Amino acid sequence: MHEFAGRHVLERLLRARADGRLRRTWARIAGLGAGEVDGAGQRYLMGPDLVAGIAYGQLGYGLPVDGGPLDPQLAFADAATRRPTYAGEPFDLPAALTRTTWPVVVVSGDRDLCTPRPVAERAVDLAPRGPLVPLCEAGHSALDTHQEAALHVARATADDDLPRLGDTPTIDDLPRRGASRLVGTAITAVVRATTRPGVAA
Incomplete structure (x- = not known):
């Protein structure tokens, strides 16, 4: 919920649940989360x-x-x-990072709870050539949550043009595509619609 819709929508849902409302909405969202963790019963490759x-x-x-x-x-x-x-x-991954001679670009969404920002910052500190690319309003896996940003990072890394990755406004302005963006929009719309006064979904 936090990853796809952000803190404010999550807080709104939690307040509604604390009041005994939105049981069905809560159950549906919990079901989506369970499928993401294990991939059990999901079609295609997870x-x-x-x-x-x-x-x-x-x-x-x-x-x-x-x-x-x-x-x-x-x-x-x-x-x-x-x-x-x-x-x-x-093997000792932190020690191995200190010996890398190639770019280790670390992409970190500010909503990522699987690999939180402090973990990303530690990797950047250890790698001799390890720029941090922060993504606003993004969760885990930029390939899912911000595909254009992932391509931008891949191009800059392949061109060995790491300074280009420091242009955060440019990355944040890239269009967001993919199913994850649609999931966040849908969750936000449902929670806002069902937390209006008098609604008991």
Whole structure:
């Protein structure tokens, strides 16, 4: 919800749920989130199909929950029972980043809760040639949430023109296309329409 529609729409939905409203809307959104985590029952090829071995076996997705209110492991715990057992990374990625001689461009959406901005900033600090490309009103995976920005970054990196990536206004002005943009628009419209006084969806 936060990733696709932003903080204000999320707050509006949470207030409505605290008042006992929007049960059906909440259930539909929760169902979408569950499909994104595991890809179970989804048609075509999903992200988890490609990276589950790394995510669960090396990065620790699905480790025991910590009991906090925003623990991402809550979403992955069930899926982890059908994925590789966590064994840890086969090499020291932070140390490897310090030895890179090629550009390591880090694209970071300000709504990304899977890889939050502090993680992106740490990668940039470690890589000798590691510019940070911040994306406004974007979540995880620029390939889904801001395809034109992803292409812009790929072109600048291939041309070895990293200073071009510092032009944040240019990137923010690029058109946003793809299904993720439509999901955010749809969620925002539903929450706004169903949180008007007298509506009890």
